[in-house]
Amino acid sequence: MQLKGIEITDNITLGDAKPNIDVPYRFEGKNLNEYIVKVRPHPRCGCTSGQKEFEVAPGAEFAVEGNLMKRDQKGGYSKHVDLYFRAENRDDKESMIRLTFSGTIV
Numbered sequence: 001m002q003l004k005g006i007e008i009t010d011n012i013t014l015g016d017a018k019p020n021i022d023v024p025y026r027f028e029g030k031n032l033n034e035y036i037v038k039v040r041p042h043p044r045c046g047c048t049s050g051q052k053e054f055e056v057a058p059g060a061e062f063a064v065e066g067n068l069m070k071r072d073q074k075g076g077y078s079k080h081v082d083l084y085f086r087a088e089n090r091d092d093k094e095s096m097i098r099l100t101f102s103g104t105i106v
Helices: none
Strands: 006-008 011-017 023-031 037-043 054-056 061-068 075-087 095-105
Touching: 006 095, 011 023, 023 095, 037 061, 061 075
Parallel strands: 011 095
Antiparallel strands: 006 023, 023 061, 037 054, 037 075, 075 095
């Protein structure tokens, strides 16, 4: 998916995982703009961890990583991380894209 010069995979399937083990996720992207972009990940659930805000240089690749912290819940899941983007030193409004990862706790 591409949003205002940001290219990123917005949907990944993590497959099967065992209960009570953190399940890592990773989305990869690239800043296609000619300016620095600030990225602010915001997990949409308390059971999902994520990174703090970071900057991406023009033309640079980046990753959004974290963990789904599951307990003893079996079955399928689908979780979201909202990414907020804004250009450094520009008047552009903040843009948002929702990333989704899913899998099954077996």
